[in-house]
Amino acid sequence: MxxxxxxxxxxxxxxxxxxxxxxxxxxxxxxxxxxxxxxxxxxxxxxxxxxxxxxxxxxxxxxxxxxxxxxxxxxAVDFCVVYEQFVNRRLRKGESPDVYLAELRCLASLFGGVSGQAMACVFVAGLPEDVYQFLRAGSRREALKLDQILSWAQTVLKDDGVPSRSEACFGAAPN
CATH class of the missing domain: 1.10.1200 (Non-ribosomal Peptide Synthetase Peptidyl Carrier Protein; Chain A)
Structure with missing residues (x-):
């Protein structure tokens, strides 16, 4: 069959x-x-x-x-264990931000889900420190939606480095 x-x-x-x-x-x-x-x-x-x-x-x-x-x-995994995995999940070396976000969403769904804002915070917090700091520096970061934050992360991580402040437009999602 x-x-x-x-x-x-x-x-x-x-x-x-x-x-x-x-x-x-x-x-x-x-x-x-x-x-x-x-x-x-x-x-x-x-x-x-x-x-x-x-x-x-x-x-x-x-x-x-x-x-x-x-x-x-x-x-099924215990809700508390899944929640702990969710909040401690970090982007792994060589991992795509899309895969990282998909796994976060899967973990969140296992314990009942979280708001978009909470998902965005956990996503950003799990990025490498230099990327995390760069994304936090955006003056309108809190106004961005998760898909815009994902685009930021993809752009920043694409060249495996963080652009300098003079190369970036803070507070706006990349094109």
Whole structure:
């Protein structure tokens, strides 16, 4: 079955996010026109994750929402741990600001989300110190939206360096 190649196995070991795995599984099923997601789930579960699935009654196994709820309850990360990962997340060397922001958004969604302003603050705070200081120097930074701040970060990090004050236009998003 071709669909089996598109969906990785999930074993519940903690090396893979159950939330991400379920999202990918649902997306592949949707793209392939499979309405009965519950029938696909057990085919991609192994080890402890399959054992948790087997504890469901036959009727519960037929309901995708119940299967999803059970897997999330068993394998989702604790909200406090996710929040700690969110506030401590930093842009990694060589990582794109887009990937960094996407991971921040994913972490935030796992504990209920944050406002755009809070996301912007955490994003900027996780940038390298020189970039962080440069972005903070903008007189209208607090008026910028997150996508504008992302553009700033992309521009500043593009050449792997911070432009001098004479090269930059403070308070405006890059073109």
């Amino acid at each position: 071709e669909i089996m190649k598109l969906i990785s196995e999930f074993n519940g070991s903690g090396k893979q996010s159950v939330v991400e795995w379920l999202e990918k599984l649902e997306l592949v099923c949707k793209l392939r026109g499979i309405a009965d997601v519950a029938s696909v789930v057990p085919l991609r579960l192994t080890d402890g994750a399959f054992a948790v699935y087997l504890q469901l009654s036959r009727s519960e196994r037929k309901t995708a929402s119940k299967v999803k709820k059970t897997l999330l309850a068993a394998f």
